[in-house]
Amino acid sequence: MKSDFLKGTADGIPIALGYLSVSFGFGIMAAGAGLSVFEAFMISLTNLTSAGQAQGVSIIASGGTLFEMAVVQFIINIRYALMAISLSQKLDESFTLPKRLLGAYGITDEIFAVCSASKGSLKPKYMYGVILVSTVGWVLGTFLGAAAGEILPSSVTAALGIVLYGMFIAIIIPPSRKEKSVLFVVLTAAALSCICKYFIPTISGGFAVILCALISSLMGAIFFPKKYDKEDENK
Amino acid sequence: MSIWIYIAVMAAVTYLIRVIPFTLFRKKIKSQLLQSFLYYVPYAVLSAMTIPAIFYSTGNMTTALTGTAVALVLAYFDLPLIVVALAASASAFLCGLLLV
Structure with missing residues (x-):
């Protein structure tokens, strides 16, 4: 059982690296919109989603209504519902209600992709491992971006932009061959x-x-x- | 209005979207059409997200195409996710150095 968690953390590393670069950009953006480092950090920790957060910050910055915020988040993130349904079909029997409540937190495009591609049924500990490592990358990148702005040379951040897509290719090509x-x-x-x-x-x-x-x-x-x-x- | 109320609304809506279907669907779906559909969804989502976005992911079409080509070849030989992902990025980075 322990190895499920470790396997999850290992498979989460490419996600974390990709997240680090993307959320770094989000951090810079949030700081630019006038949010504190702690606020930017908390948005990333509680939302764990890229497009929704970026749009959310722009609503906060422009003083939009809470209703607008709710509707925009719903539209941008409704794809997660489709992914959650798809994942629900391969959940292990040990995925009880409390575990589902916990695992649901981490349904993102990338975590969904890795969990879907995992062999056999989806074990809670495997999913937790993927989520933990990915979330660390996501909030750390946000913190660094908001706090330190442009510390990485642009050649590095540019090249990091392709990491997540590279991982997607690695997920879809082998089954396409078969x-x-x-x-x-x-x-x-x-x-x-x-x-x-x-x-x-x-x-x-x-x-x-x-x-x-x-x-x-x-x-x-x-x-x-x-x-x-x-x-x-x-x- | 406090920024924290905005953050709470954002977080609540996003979590509900994830948790309701994740906890509600407890039975295996029986319909073969629906089952097949859900089987293909992950691949379709990833493909649509990757193409053509990957070509713009590095801010330079040449480095992005280099990274894409490397990723495709390594993925074809079934290399681990992290190897493919990092090799794509490294090759895009090196290509960027050569272009300067």
């Missing part, structure tokens, strides 16, 4: 995402991702339905 159905879904999603980006720029990034994912997953499910027992074997 199953042509996954390859189909991956290519369809990428194509739709490009169409949104270059031809329908009015769609916000977060919403475009949901739309592309829904359409391509549905197409995958229609054209390549997974056999019941076969899926259990794979997992």
Whole structure:
């Protein structure tokens, strides 16, 4: 059981590194909007989400209403609901209610990705390990960015921008090699995402991702339905 | 208005979005269509998030394409996540040094 936690922490390291660079930028932004280091730190600790936090800070800075804050957070972060449903299907039996309440805190794009890709059912301790390391990276980066601003040379922060995407590629390529159905879904999603980006720029990034994912997953499910027992074997 | 009230609203909405479906879905979904759909969701989400955003992730298309190519090759050979992620970043960094 101990090794589940350690395995989770190891798999969380690339997330933490990516988060460090992204949240560093968030910290700089929050400080620029007039928030204290402690406030920026607490936003990152309680929210653990990139786009939602950035938008939240701009609402605070512009003196928006609490209603506006709630609606914007809901729209930007609703994709987590889809991820939570998807993850709920591979939870281990030991994932009791209190553990679900705890684990839900850490459902982000990246943690979801790593937990989905983990072999077998998802164990609480594995998920905690991933969340712990990732969260440390996220709040540490926020703290450094808000407190110290531009200490890293820009060549380093620029190169760190690709870390999370590199990890995503490492997650989607191996199953795409093994199953042509996954390859189909991956290519369809990428194509739709490009169409949104270059031809329908009015769609916000977060919403475009949901739309592309829904359409391509549905197409995958229609054209390549997974056999019941076969899926259990794979997992 | 206190900044802390804003932060509390942000945190509450974001947590509820995560925790309600995570605790509510206790049974395995039986529908084959829905099950297949949920199986593909992670790959679709990641693919849509990565392409084309990765090409702009370093602020320079050349270094980003270098990093992407390295990541694709290493991922094809099934290397661990951290190796692929760091190699992508390192190659983008080195490419950036060469460009200057």
